[in-house]
Amino acid sequence: MSLTLLNVIVAVVIAIAFAAANAAYLVWAERRGAARIQRRPGPNINGPFGLLQPPLDGIKLMTKQLMIPGGADKILFMVAPVLAMAPAIMSFVTIPFSEGIAAHNMELGVLVIFAFASMGAMAILFAGWGSRNKYSVMASVRAVSQNVSYEIPMLITAITVVMTTGSMDLKMISMAQSGGFWHWNIFPSLQSPLMPISFIIFFICSLAETNRAPFDLGEAESELVAGFHTEYGSMGFGLFFMGEYANIVIGASLTTILFLGGWDCPFGMFPGVWWFLLKIYLLIATFIWIRWTFPRTTIYGLLNLSWKILIPISLFNLLLTAGLLKVF
């Protein structure tokens, strides 16, 4: 495989541009969607349909004073937003958008993405602890215990998929599901009849990993002001915000690749990058829809949902799949 410097630079720039555009316009989509769901106008003044709102918000955030509270841990305080944003970009290194469109295909793709995704918990912990604010400390402790709890069922369901496919390569996993929607992993097969439940578990976990409502205990506005980013103004807050949306894109892409057949067309026609984009935006629309429809859970209900229900079910599913793979 040829590895030229130009290739790498172009891929990095495209990944950054894709992440930035998505982060900016998913905020707009989220606010418009929220407004539509709650029967209010939402951002509609700047530009047609309020489309100029994200760049204007960016300018506003960039010209605000970046204040570090006195007594805070300055290093952790400044490292946290960087840690929230950078892994989201790094995950794009191995996500295949189509058969030919991927920055670099790795044999250990699933593991690489999970490794980068787990850095998000560190960013939240640094932000909350470094701010030295009571709300932030509480929020960070909550969010970290939530993130670590939901990582396990996510990993176990991913292992189930890896076991049926026999590959950790995201491209291979997608290719194995090609040829019509009945080949997709979301539908039950002889080897793993519980796949729809796996998909639901994985989806719930990706909601919880990105700290989205109804699992947004880390930034519960009504209890904790703004949670772990209470003390952040200016671009420190902006980076957390963009990182959240970039992580949503990563989560939706991973769900699409593992369960929805990647770039495969449901009817076996015109496989290509547009199907992949259509699927991830449908998933993201579901994320937004869920956020504005369900009320927030409690922290103990949330943690116990993972440990008492999701993890036992996913472990059972793993064993069932392992057994049936031997039979069929």
Add this chain to the structure above:
Amino acid sequence: MELQFTDFLYRDNVLWIAAFTLGGLAFALGPIAIVYLLMPRGTRQFENRNKQFIECGMPPIGDSWVRYGVVFFLYALIFLAFDVDVLFLFPVALAYNNEMFAYRDFVEVVIFVGILSLAIVYAWIKGVFKWERKTYLHQ
């Protein structure tokens, strides 16, 4: 034969990840650099108050770096026991259903997952998942 750097198996992977790491850092540090160029230096009002933590308008009482409920720490502990073990399942899943194992791999997965789930059973019996208001002697 000695391995050269060009023969290194994961050279391309490492280089790509390094490039994306640099890109991610640039994208994260760039806006902060721009903020430092554009932001106003001083604040007109409340000059001596703007370093204070946000406590909804009241002067903060006490430090916030205090001890918090041990429950969260217990969750982190079971996570540690669990996550490291779950990672061992990835290579197993890759090598699973190879002809040369016959039924041995299934038996081993069952034993491994069985021991692993004892961690949950133990925590459940010990009452980690029970959230009760705890009373302490010194209060």
